[in-house]
Amino acid sequence: xxxxxxxxxxxxxxxxxxxxxxxxxxxxxxxxxxxxxxxxxxxxxxxxxxxxxxxxxxxxxxxxxxxxxxxxxxxxxxxxxxxxxxxxxxxxxxxxxxxxxxxxxxxxxxxxxxxxxxxxxxxxxxxxxxxxxxxxxxxxxxxxxxxxxxxxxxxxxxxxxxxxxxxxxxxxxxxxxxxxxxxxxxxxxxxxxxxxxxxxxxxxxxxxxxxxxxxxxxxxxxxxxxxxxxxxxxxxxxxxxxxxxxxxxxxxxxxxxxxxxxxxxxxxxxxxxxxxxx
Numbered sequence: 001x002x003x004x005x006x007x008x009x010x011x012x013x014x015x016x017x018x019x020x021x022x023x024x025x026x027x028x029x030x031x032x033x034x035x036x037x038x039x040x041x042x043x044x045x046x047x048x049x050x051x052x053x054x055x056x057x058x059x060x061x062x063x064x065x066x067x068x069x070x071x072x073x074x075x076x077x078x079x080x081x082x083x084x085x086x087x088x089x090x091x092x093x094x095x096x097x098x099x100x101x102x103x104x105x106x107x108x109x110x111x112x113x114x115x116x117x118x119x120x121x122x123x124x125x126x127x128x129x130x131x132x133x134x135x136x137x138x139x140x141x142x143x144x145x146x147x148x149x150x151x152x153x154x155x156x157x158x159x160x161x162x163x164x165x166x167x168x169x170x171x172x173x174x175x176x177x178x179x180x181x182x183x184x185x186x187x188x189x190x191x192x193x194x195x196x197x198x199x200x201x202x203x204x205x206x207x208x209x210x211x212x213x214x215x216x217x218x219x220x221x222x223x224x225x226x227x228x229x230x231x232x233x234x235x236x237x238x239x240x241x242x243x244x245x246x247x248x249x250x251x252x253x254x255x256x257x258x259x260x261x262x263x264x265x266x267x268x269x270x271x272x273x274x275x276x277x278x
Contacts, residue, residue: 020112020254021220022125024134027052027097037094040131041108042101050141051101052134056088058098060107060243063114071264072241073110075162078155081118090115091151095123100130105218106210109246113261116253119156126250129219163236163260165268165275171236172204178233181205182245183266190278194240198270200277202238210239210247226251238262238269 030036031053038055040047047057062084064073075081090096096115100108108126115124127134135141171177181201186192188207193199201207208229215221221229235252239245242263252259262269269275 020121020125020250021128022097023128024137024139027127027134028139030095030097033095035091035093035095037089037091037096039088039096039098039111040101041098041111042104042131046101046131048143048145050131050135050143052099052131053140053142053144054146055099055142056146057101058084058088058111060104060110063111069268071268073243074263075114075117078118078157081114082153082155085115085118086151086153087148089149089151090120090153092153094120094151094153095125096120097125097127099127099134100132102131105130105214106244106247109250110243113161113246113249117158117161118153119158120153121253129217132218161260163238163262165262165264165272168202168236168238168262168269169275172202176233178231178235179205180208180230180235180237180245180248181266182208182210182237182239182248184209184211187240187266193270196240196266196270198277200270202266202269203276203278205238205278208248210244213247213251220251220254223255227255230255230257232257234258234260236260236262238265241265241267 038052039058040051040055041058065076066072067074098108098112112124112126181188187194188201190200213221213226230252235257237245237248242265245261249259249261270277
């Protein structure tokens with residue numbers, strides 16, 4: 001184990017964390033812990049219908065903006081993210097668990113990526129199976145709404161986790177990076193352009209459709225199986241707008257790999273005519 005790995009292991013142990021992915025049973029045992037922050041990622045509707053006790057709602061629109069070029073779901077300014085996450089209780093001592101409050105697990109992993117970008121990845125976890133798994137096990141849910149908080153934390157942004165189009169273009173022939181398209185096959189193959197300016201994919205990209213990392217029960221597949229799908233090299237992920245790709249980004253980080261997200265994703269790439277599409 002590297003020195004950094006040893007430090008992180010000690011930190012995680014001190015906080016009672018089990019790593020980037022936690023089970024429902026573990027979370028159930030942590031409810032009520034003073035530093036625990038549970039984030040329900042979804043809509044007002046599914047939050048009102050029931051959420052894990054003490055969880056606070058985070059909507060996708062709270063942690064994403066449309067930029068001047070029309071690119072959707074881009075990272076807001078760091079100070080805006082600090083304010084948004086402070087309202088839901090994130091502080092410098094928080095242990096954060098993010099879960100999908102509906103079927104959109106890619107929204108939950110987008111929130112996890114945002115926390116990782118802000119330097120909170122080693123204190124943030126994704127709940128395996130989300131609220132669906134919690135409910136399936138007969139665990140209690142609450143309909144109580146918590147008042148906004150005024151917490152604050154020290155952001156330590158990691159811009160190196162965000163790949164740009166020009167950076168990717170410079171790495172297309174680099175065998176040390178694996179470019180992964182997280183969209184489903186019809187978009188990867190170019191059979192459908194969806195809402196993108198052009199159909200197809202970034203040249204050389206491998207396809208790991210984001211739903212493929214989950215088993216039939218909605219939980220992550222075993223690590224060994226995920227490793228066969230992702231490989232062992234540094235990963236750069238993209239999709240339509242930078243949402244589905246965070247599922248594969250999360251898996252790469254869960255496996256201990258270096259990972260980057262192309263936030264502009266295929267919306268930007270296919271809209272720039274000078275960039276090649278396969």
